[in-house]
Amino acid sequence: MARWQVPAGGAVGALDDLLVGAVDAFPRGRLEALLAQGRPLRVKLGFDPTKPDLHLGHAVVLEGLRRFQQAGHQVVLIIGDFTARIGDPTGKEAARPPLTASEVAANARTYLEQLGRMIDLDKAEIHHNATWLEPMDLAGVLRLLGQATVAQMLARDNFARRHERGDAIGLHELLYPLLQGQDSVEIRADVELGGDDQRFNLLVGRDLQATAGQEPQACVTYGLLVGTDGHEKMSKSIGNDIPLTCPPEDMYGRVMSVPDAALPDWWRLASARGADEVRAVCADLAAGSLHPRDAKMRLARAIVARFHDAEAAGIAEEAFVRRFQERALPLEIPDADAWPAGMPLSPLLVKLGLAATTSDARRLVTQGGVRCHGPEGTVETLGEPMMPVGPERVGQILQVGKRRFVRFGRPGTA
RNA sequence: GGGGGGAUUCCCGAGCGGUCAAAGGGGCCUGACUGUAAAUCAGGUGGCUCUGCCUUCGAAGGUUCGAAUCCUUCUCCCCCCA
Numbered sequence: 001m002a003r004w005q006v007p008a009g010g011a012v013g014a015l016d017d018l019l020v021g022a023v024d025a026f027p028r029g030r031l032e033a034l035l036a037q038g039r040p041l042r043v044k045l046g047f048d049p050t051k052p053d054l055h056l057g058h059a060v061v062l063e064g065l066r067r068f069q070q071a072g073h074q075v076v077l078i079i080g081d082f083t084a085r086i087g088d089p090t091g092k093e094a095a096r097p098p099l100t101a102s103e104v105a106a107n108a109r110t111y112l113e114q115l116g117r118m119i120d121l122d123k124a125e126i127h128h129n130a131t132w133l134e135p136m137d138l139a140g141v142l143r144l145l146g147q148a149t150v151a152q153m154l155a156r157d158n159f160a161r162r163h164e165r166g167d168a169i170g171l172h173e174l175l176y177p178l179l180q181g182q183d184s185v186e187i188r189a190d191v192e193l194g195g196d197d198q199r200f201n202l203l204v205g206r207d208l209q210a211t212a213g214q215e216p217q218a219c220v221t222y223g224l225l226v227g228t229d230g231h232e233k234m235s236k237s238i239g240n241d242i243p244l245t246c247p248p249e250d251m252y253g254r255v256m257s258v259p260d261a262a263l264p265d266w267w268r269l270a271s272a273r274g275a276d277e278v279r280a281v282c283a284d285l286a287a288g289s290l291h292p293r294d295a296k297m298r299l300a301r302a303i304v305a306r307f308h309d310a311e312a313a314g315i316a317e318e319a320f321v322r323r324f325q326e327r328a329l330p331l332e333i334p335d336a337d338a339w340p341a342g343m344p345l346s347p348l349l350v351k352l353g354l355a356a357t358t359s360d361a362r363r364l365v366t367q368g369g370v371r372c373h374g375p376e377g378t379v380e381t382l383g384e385p386m387m388p389v390g391p392e393r394v395g396q397i398l399q400v401g402k403r404r405f406v407r408f409g410r411p412g413t414a
Numbered sequence: 415g416g417g418g419g420g421a422u423u424c425c426c427g428a429g430c431g432g433u434c435a436a437a438g439g440g441g442c443c444u445g446a447c448u449g450u451a452a453a454u455c456a457g458g459u460g461g462c463u464c465u466g467c468c469u470u471c472g473a474a475g476g477u478u479c480g481a482a483u484c485c486u487u488c489u490c491c492c493c494c495c496a
Contacts, residue, residue, distance in 0.1 A: 260451045293449040367444040
């Protein structure tokens with residue numbers, strides 16, 4: 001996976017912290033040379049607003065960007081409102097359906113809100129790439145196309161894989177890296193940040209800049225954070241993500257479900273702590289002197305604190321310990337009011353949002369996944385899918401699976 | 415343009431006239447164990463008014479007592495040749 005390496009040479013301390021989470025900076029020495037000029041650099045980061053939510057995986061590069069901003073450099077954000085309509089083929093096993101302009105616009109708004117949690121947007125330049133890509137005419141497109149060869153494009157892992165497997169590759173997809181590179185030309189980027197899988201796209205930007213008579217940008221790539229499953233790159237569509245907007249308690253819990261093996265990566269990429277601390281934790285984990293569970297709890301607290309605040313993180317941790325380590329009922333349990341008393345259990349579970357379908361509810365009940373917490377700590381397993389649930393349950397707590405709870409409040413009519 | 419192959423339940427992938435709601439694996443869910451980790455074990459995984467009924471096998475028609483399986487047309491994908 002992502003290795004912990006910082007470009008050779010340069011002032012270790014500052015550069016080290018500037019590049020926490022970075023996998024590589026290239027070409028060699030370029031970034032150091034730029035930094036040595038002592039002027040604020042134009043640091044570019046592009047985002048295609050293809051989904052409404054950003055998650056921890058996106059935050060890796062954003063943290064890098066934040067560090068550049070804090071060091072006094074000029075952040076230049078590109079909202080890829082045009083490129084989003086094509087779709088970045090990077091990491092895609094299949095072509096994806098294009099988005100409409102209005103979907104993109106809606107996503108872009110929520111993106112900026114979320115970016116504001118990490119970046120000082122008032123000090124950032126924000127561009128939409130439709131500004132220059134939309135009006136481009138065929139002559140311009142052809143000029144761009146002339147910058148790359150078929151062999152170069154096919155050299156890319158994912159294109160090559162898809163091609164070999166006999167999957168479709170749209171011609172417009174091949175154009176994508178060139179468009180991203182054009183963005184660098186338009187905003188005269190000194191540095192572009194991106195995920196480790198963006199290497200190719202970042203390099204294309206350099207080529208286009210050179211052709212346009214500009215100094216080619218330095219590129220910094222960041223590690224790809226694996227999802228909560230510990231294997232696949234974090235992604236909402238796989239369902240292994242943690243959204244930045246995730247509530248504190250849930251966020252804490254999701255971090256705790258990450259497999260131990262992924263911990264070092266998560267510390268490097270998601271903790272947003274200093275280089276020294278990260279190194280120390282990784283070393284202790286490797287040496288066995290730090291219990292993985294404790295390292296994970298520290299991490300979970302750090303992450304929640306990062307996107308909410310320290311107080312919320314403390315509360316989330318208490319709730320977690322109480323619920324999962326002491327196996328007590330959670331403190332906050334939603335009340336079900338006006339629930340249809342007398343209704344059979346399975347449909348009731350659906351009504352209360354605790355099961356997806358009646359059949360699903362039946363399965364849960366049959367398999368002993370549905371319990372009712374009565375007075376004085378009594379627990380009763382409800383095993384009859386169609387047993388009627390009457391008003392005598394008021395005040396009791398219904399538990400489905402490990403984490404779904406509801407307290408019976410005022411009953412309504414069935 | 416010519417020839418060939420293919421589209422199956424969340425994914426991969428069997429099935430090739432009835433015994434198919436459809437093998438197997440993955441994922442996911444529930445239970446046991448536990449550190450909401452890993453590994454492991456057991457069960458489940460279309461819907462419903464659930465020992466039965468209804469809807470699914472790219473789309474629409476057709477043959478048949480009966481079709482995911484046969485025929486026709488259509489849509490999409492891939493390969494080879496040009």
